[in-house]
Ligand SMILES: *[C@@H]1O[C@H](CO)[C@@H](O)[C@H](O)[C@H]1NC(C)=O
Ligand SMILES: *[C@@H]1O[C@H](CO)[C@@H](O)[C@H](O)[C@H]1NC(C)=O
Ligand SMILES: *[C@@H]1O[C@H](CO)[C@@H](O)[C@H](O)[C@H]1NC(C)=O
Ligand SMILES: *[C@@H]1O[C@H](CO)[C@@H](O)[C@H](O)[C@H]1NC(C)=O
Ligand SMILES: *[C@@H]1O[C@H](CO)[C@@H](O)[C@H](O)[C@H]1NC(C)=O
Ligand SMILES: *[C@@H]1O[C@H](CO)[C@@H](O)[C@H](O)[C@H]1NC(C)=O
């Protein structure tokens with residue numbers, strides 16, 4: 009799917025509604041054209057993931073400059089935005105014959121979007137509204153219909169137009185590697201009694217199998233579990249963040265050995281946690297972290313170990329996740345300490361504030377809490393900033409070795425979590441232990 013977008017740089021791709029084109033000109037060196045056919049619509053907004061930009065001087069945890077990428081300057085980055093979509097610049101132009109077009113320069117990044125039809129004004133245009141249309145030509149990665157509601161494309165970095173000495177906002181590590189070195193990504197159904205999705209007593213996960221998996225008999229691969237966050241599901245990491253591209257590159261550049269990655273899903277494990285993805289109906293209630301841990305330990309992990317060539321050595325098992333998945337990772341660290349060797353806690357740990365973090369009596373009762381490979385990471389403008397910093401302070405106060413990173417352009421958003429995964433792989437995953445006791449805060453890409 010990604011490849012076709014790059015082939016389209018050299019010609020018109022019939023039916024493709026998003027075209028990424030290298031222009032060799034400012035403001036970013038790349039131009040993206042969206043096309044959409046709808047003869048009866050009176051407005052079409054590109055929304056649901058396409059956000060405005062900000063610079064370092066207008067970014068706060070609660071807002072951003074809301075810059076239009078057509079005015080792009082080096083150092084701008086993609087920012088969370090909570091206002092109505094019609095206040096954004098991404099309004100398509102009616103060509104008068106049923107075709108709608110929008111062309112904009114964009115800088116390096118992975119972008120998610122959907123079309124909002126007739127959404128101008130005071131209307132809710134989310135998935136429940138009937139005004140939300142998933143791009144039929146760029147379908148999301150999913151297991152069953154409805155698992156994902158956004159399409160995705162990526163724009164490369166052009167150093168001539170995008171380099172800024174103050175901040176590096178280059179997401180080329182999420183571009184696909186050459187075809188010969190790509191792993192494969194699959195949806196897998198497994199038996200999980202009580203689950204209500206994708207079928208009664210059947211739950212699902214996404215698995216990444218590295219390049220060369222299956223070539224070598226009896227080889228057991230290290231295994232990482234990688235969790236979504238609140239409102240998300242198993243397909244998020246792959247669909248919204250290009251997880252397999254990042255993992256391919258981590259392996260190709262030898263930052264990690266070939267690793268199997270399971271992306272599970274914590275909603276729908278029982279009827280009371282039923283989630284219709286992207287919908288408010290029913291309101292999705294996330295199971296508590298201990299409930300998820302018990303469920304995964306009982307059904308998910310045994311299935312994975314029985315079905316795939318993965319290691320059962322704790323030092324070759326990792327758990328990582330974002331936001332509520334970071335909360336889940338912290339739970340695994342505290343309550344499944346001996347099962348895993350490495351933990352990646354991204355943008356959320358306990359959401360409990362002071363007193364909720366690891367303390368001296370917990371460590372006295374379980375010294376292994378000091379013997380794990382822990383990586384914490386959070387965006388500088390992320391609402392989970394204080395939570396991760398509180399955890400890091402508790403680690404430091406209790407001499408728990410860890411590595412910590414602040415993502416310099418980071419909101420509570422997928423580009424932050426792409427960075428978390430990339431640097432978890434580069435700096436922490438499967439690296440020799442113990443890490444140095446002091447936190448290392450790196451802002452270098
Ligand atoms: C086209 O626009 C109409 C509104 O005029 C809307 O009801 C319909 O869902 C749209 N269809 C698509 C595929 O966008
Ligand atoms: C509508 O007009 C535009 C601009 O001339 C053209 O590119 C597009 O293909 C036309 N669409 C249809 C459906 O004919
Ligand atoms: C939409 O209309 C409702 C009811 O009049 C009002 O309470 C709300 O503030 C409006 N929202 C926006 C974003 O204008
Ligand atoms: C998983 O189960 C659902 C529901 O039966 C089905 O639609 C889907 O195709 C299955 N997926 C796989 C990968 O087998
Ligand atoms: C795995 O086998 C395929 C097909 O024989 C080969 O092309 C590939 O290079 C092998 N990969 C590894 C990592 O050994
Ligand atoms: C560990 O598990 C216990 C028992 O389920 C639970 O009460 C506690 O909250 C968990 N600790 C953390 C840090 O999640």
Ligand SMILES: *[C@@H]1O[C@H](CO)[C@@H](O)[C@H](O)[C@H]1NC(C)=O
Pocket residue numbers: 366367368369370
């Ligand atoms: C440490 O944390 C445990 C578990 O949350 C709690 O029961 C205990 O009171 C705490 N100890 C101190 C000294 O804060």
